[in-house]
Amino acid sequence: MNRSLNKIFAVCALLLATQLQAQTIAVTGGTVHTLGGAGVIENGTVLIRDGRIVAVGKGVEVPRDAQLIDASGKIVTPGLFDAYTDFGVKEVSAVEGTVDSAQSGERFSASFDVSYAINPRSILIGVNRIEGVTRAAVVPGSSWGEAGSVFSGQVAVIDLAGPGDWLTRSSAAMFVRLGESGSGLSGGSRVNAMLALRDGLEEARDYSANRRSWEQGAHWEYTLKRKDLDALLPVLTGSTPLLVQVERASDISQALRLKKDFGLKMAILGGAEAWIVADELAAAGVSVVLDPQRNLPGGFDSLGATLENAARLNKAGVMIAFTAGGTHNARNITQYAGLAVANGLPYQVALEAMTVNPARIYGVSSEVGSLEAGKLADLVIWSGDPLELSTFADQVVIRGKAIPMVSRATLLRDRYLELNTERPQAYKK
Amino acid sequence: MIKARLFGALGLLASVFLIGCGADEDADKGARSTASAEASYPSTYQALSSKLTLIQNATVLTGDGARIEGGSVLLGDGKVLEIGDDIEVPDDALVIDAQGKWVTPGIIDNHSHLGVYASPGVSSHADGNEISGPNTAEVWAEHAVWPQDQGFNTARAGGVTALQILPGSANLFGGRGVTLKNVPSRTMQGMKFPGAPYGLKMACGENPKRVYGEKGGPFSRMGNVAGYRAAWIKAAAYKEKWEEYEAGKAEKPPERDLQLDTLMGVLKGEILVHNHCYRADEMAVMLDLAKEFGYKVTAFHHAVEAYKIADLLAENGTCAAMWADWWGFKMEAFDGIRENIALVDKAGACAIVHSDSAMGIQRLNQEAAKVMGAASRVGMDITPEHAWTWLSLNPARSLGIDEVTGSLEKGKNGDLVIWNGNPFSVYTRAEKVFVDGALVYDLNDPAYQAVSDFTLGSLEIEGGLK
Numbered sequence: 101m102n103r104s105l106n107k108i109f110a111v112c113a114l115l116l117a118t119q120l121q122a123q124t125i126a127v128t129g130g131t132v133h134t135l136g137g138a139g140v141i142e143n144g145t146v147l148i149r150d151g152r153i154v155a156v157g158k159g160v161e162v163p164r165d166a167q168l169i170d171a172s173g174k175i176v177t178p179g180l181f182d183a184y185t186d187f188g189v190k191e192v193s194a195v196e197g198t199v200d201s202a203q204s205g206e207r208f209s210a211s212f213d214v215s216y217a218i219n220p221r222s223i224l225i226g227v228n229r230i231e232g233v234t235r236a237a238v239v240p241g242s243s244w245g246e247a248g249s250v251f252s253g254q255v256a257v258i259d260l261a262g263p264g265d266w267l268t269r270s271s272a273a274m275f276v277r278l279g280e281s282g283s284g285l286s287g288g289s290r291v292n293a294m295l296a297l298r299d300g301l302e303e304a305r306d307y308s309a310n311r312r313s314w315e316q317g318a319h320w321e322y323t324l325k326r327k328d329l330d331a332l333l334p335v336l337t338g339s340t341p342l343l344v345q346v347e348r349a350s351d352i353s354q355a356l357r358l359k360k361d362f363g364l365k366m367a368i369l370g371g372a373e374a375w376i377v378a379d380e381l382a383a384a385g386v387s388v389v390l391d392p393q394r395n396l397p398g399g400f401d402s403l404g405a406t407l408e409n410a411a412r413l414n415k416a417g418v419m420i421a422f423t424a425g426g427t428h429n430a431r432n433i434t435q436y437a438g439l440a441v442a443n444g445l446p447y448q449v450a451l452e453a454m455t456v457n458p459a460r461i462y463g464v465s466s467e468v469g470s471l472e473a474g475k476l477a478d479l480v481i482w483s484g485d486p487l488e489l490s491t492f493a494d495q496v497v498i499r500g501k502a503i504p505m506v507s508r509a510t511l512l513r514d515r516y517l518e519l520n521t522e523r524p525q526a527y528k529k
Numbered sequence: 530m531i532k533a534r535l536f537g538a539l540g541l542l543a544s545v546f547l548i549g550c551g552a553d554e555d556a557d558k559g560a561r562s563t564a565s566a567e568a569s570y571p572s573t574y575q576a577l578s579s580k581l582t583l584i585q586n587a588t589v590l591t592g593d594g595a596r597i598e599g600g601s602v603l604l605g606d607g608k609v610l611e612i613g614d615d616i617e618v619p620d621d622a623l624v625i626d627a628q629g630k631w632v633t634p635g636i637i638d639n640h641s642h643l644g645v646y647a648s649p650g651v652s653s654h655a656d657g658n659e660i661s662g663p664n665t666a667e668v669w670a671e672h673a674v675w676p677q678d679q680g681f682n683t684a685r686a687g688g689v690t691a692l693q694i695l696p697g698s699a700n701l702f703g704g705r706g707v708t709l710k711n712v713p714s715r716t717m718q719g720m721k722f723p724g725a726p727y728g729l730k731m732a733c734g735e736n737p738k739r740v741y742g743e744k745g746g747p748f749s750r751m752g753n754v755a756g757y758r759a760a761w762i763k764a765a766a767y768k769e770k771w772e773e774y775e776a777g778k779a780e781k782p783p784e785r786d787l788q789l790d791t792l793m794g795v796l797k798g799e800i801l802v803h804n805h806c807y808r809a810d811e812m813a814v815m816l817d818l819a820k821e822f823g824y825k826v827t828a829f830h831h832a833v834e835a836y837k838i839a840d841l842l843a844e845n846g847t848c849a850a851m852w853a854d855w856w857g858f859k860m861e862a863f864d865g866i867r868e869n870i871a872l873v874d875k876a877g878a879c880a881i882v883h884s885d886s887a888m889g890i891q892r893l894n895q896e897a898a899k900v901m902g903a904a905s906r907v908g909m910d911i912t913p914e915h916a917w918t919w920l921s922l923n924p925a926r927s928l929g930i931d932e933v934t935g936s937l938e939k940g941k942n943g944d945l946v947i948w949n950g951n952p953f954s955v956y957t958r959a960e961k962v963f964v965d966g967a968l969v970y971d972l973n974d975p976a977y978q979a980v981s982d983f984t985l986g987s988l989e990i991e992g993g994l995k
Contacts, residue, residue: 195859
């Protein structure tokens with residue numbers, strides 16, 4: 101190697117080193133809820149380099165040129181993870197052109213991969229991340245009242261850092277609807293929904309075994325399209341979980357039967373009456389994604405809705421994850437977690453239900469969900485108890501980047517803090 | 530909207546169709562008699578039985594901005610008999626030691642659809658919007674209230690002692706609202722707040738034009754305003770005819786018109802206008818509309834952009850009833866900010882926390898707490914005793930019942946809540962709720978937890994509901 105080339109290498113190495121150093125952040129002095137094996141660390145340090153956590157603990161050595169974030173007297177938790185959202189695929193619910201979360205018209209859309217539509221610059225992302233939400237499952241839905249599909253499509257897990265590598269995992273789950281909403285989508289009876297689901301899985305299983313002869317035209321025709329059959333293959337092998345939106349206890353039991361018959365991996369979404377069949381769920385190792393505030397029935401599927409759903413499921417040994425039940429205010433997930441605690445859920449489990457548990461359900465817990473060396477650095481420094489109503493996020497870090505703590509909403513606020521200004525507010529930016 | 534169905538069922542659905550409220554500061558102090566034509570469907574409310582009760586050692590928020598540490602409240606004959614920090618124990622009083630607990634006036638929600646959009650939220654229970662025409666001032670919410678809505682019970686467990694049930698916001702004029710006491714009853718009349726004036730629900734913006742745009746209009750916000758004006762012109766003429774008749778200038782009374790009866794009630798100052806309106810510019814137009822026809826907007830409801838015109842609200846003595854943080858579900862809600870309520874309050878206008886939701890009504894105190902937290906980030910420190918004015922006295926003003934409830938004052942109704950801690954904490958729950966001095970809910974005593982007829986069987990299944 102000649103000298104000039106060496107020189108170039110040296111310069112490059114230096115540049116690279118500087119760049120990496122610049123991305124070193126140390127969060128010091130806080131009470132760190134790791135949600136991992138280390139538990140809670142008082143006066144702990146979280147050292148972040150190049151987007152990942154490199155060390156967590158007491159007395160971690162901090163490199164001299166690390167950017168320091170003082171969290172003394174504050175609480176540090178992993179970034180929050182809402183397990184059921186529309187992030188990036190909806191701006192204004194009532195403005196159709198901004199809504200990409202659902203298709204209508206197709207009866208079967210297992211291949212509907214919501215990640216194609218995600219806009220990382222969504223205003224909702226900006227509003228919610230400064231309040232501590234750093235990851236979300238984007239779940240495709242169906243437009244109410246239109247012909248939708250029992251198989252609604254594939255869930256994506258994203259981060260809320262904005263443009264860049266926002267996709268954590270596509271096809272993180274296959275979303276289906278049973279019970280009353282499944283019935284409405286498939287011919288007016290929940291029987292139809294279950295049969296459509298079973299038929300689809302059976303075809304996919306047959307396709308998996310006879311693909312070659314089917315390709316050669318030597319096999320009977322499938323009713324599903326090839327892309328939908330392909331999308332179901334990882335569900336059959338259990339590498340992609342089936343996320344089943346279902347509320348009524350009897351329908352949950354039917355979903356568990358389906359799981360057993362096909363050897364699926366499964367999680368329940370909604371689950372208003374899940375507590376009634378908590379033991380069955382625990383025995384089957386099936387988790388529940390729920391909104392802790394639901395205690396009134398939207399219909400006869402959820403007559404058993406109770407504020408104690410989360411506590412009762414947990415007590416029976418069912419893993420739970422939370423959703424705030426509405427993407428614009430995903431930030432209220434902390435309030436609803438507090439509500440679950442006020443109704444009997446242990447505090448620690450409430451934290452798990454919006455960090456590690458959703459990460460486990462969607463198969464991304466090796467990357468996110470807890471503050472442990474090697475994981476992506478998503479964390480929040482809170483002014484106090486994160487579940488309390490007056491607490492706010494002092495600083496949010498996503499993938500090792502300290503997020504600017506402004507959003508369109510804070511800019512609007514600042515613009516109108518004073519009304520009697522010399523010039524119109526429009527000049528204040 | 531599917532997610533609304535799944536999760537926020539009652540809340541979000543309501544948001545699309547519902548409207549706001551308003552308070553009338555000067556003309557409408559105190560409970561007022563209803564217009565003579567409205568002597569029909571009278572209240573049959575009777576206070577539940579009560580005992581002389583002394584609550585001691587509490588942190589008391591009086592609801593009018595004051596706070597008493599180590600405070601006591603004596604309830605008797607349905608009223609607040611005494612309040613202070615040193616009340617002698619009457620011989621025969623039941624004494625409740627509220628050490629470590631907080632006492633506040635009962636929460637009053639001026640924007641609810643309980644009973645008209647009852648649980649379970651099936652379409653058979655959708656009685657809140659008379660979508661048969663843009664002006665249905667002739668309909669009354671009270672004619673549709675189903676007292677077996679279990680939402681009344683869950684709201685009571687959240688400390689709500691009185692509430693206004695409004696029609697929805699599909700129409701320019703949605704109809705009359707009714708104020709209820711939150712007590713279990715077989716009939717609507719058994720809950721009807723004696724002496725409370727009626728409300729008239731009006732709606733601005735997207736909802737009426739969306740609902741009627743393809744059904745003959747209004748098609749636009751212009752059409753909305755033309756529709757209000759045309760209606761008020763008719764109402765003014767109708768009122769004049771009645772006045773002529775009453776002055777003996779006409780032989781026969783005018784033919785009675787239910788729609789115009791209600792609008793005339795507004796022009797006479799007997800019915801309070803509760804106006805669903807999101808955008809700042811539209812609220813400004815509605816204030817001018819009210820001046821054009823000589824009525825007052827008691828309160829704007831939802832008022833997501835109230836913070837942009839808080840000064841105008843203060844100037845007009847119009848309340849704004851708001852959510853803490855709902856935003857973005859439609860275009861006119863896109864500019865919602867968490868500091869809205871605090872900024873309206875700061876401008877000296879009457880700020881109210883409302884629910885418009887069977888879920889939200891269960892924790893209006895928590896909604897206020899979120900606003901306090903957000904406000905503190907921009908240097909506005911709001912005390913608990915001040916924030917409580919948003920939850921009881923200001924909504925009472927907007928309903929014209931502030932002379933009898935809304936704050937803990939000697940002689941006012943014994944409507945109060947004992948909280949098992951600071952009510953602005955997420956972990957705190959209402960422990961005991963009193964309406965007119967009677968215990969109507971007790972967190973720790975199932976004998977004081979009402980159950981609706983509809984819910985009755987569900988309680989026996991696997992461990993019960995809570």
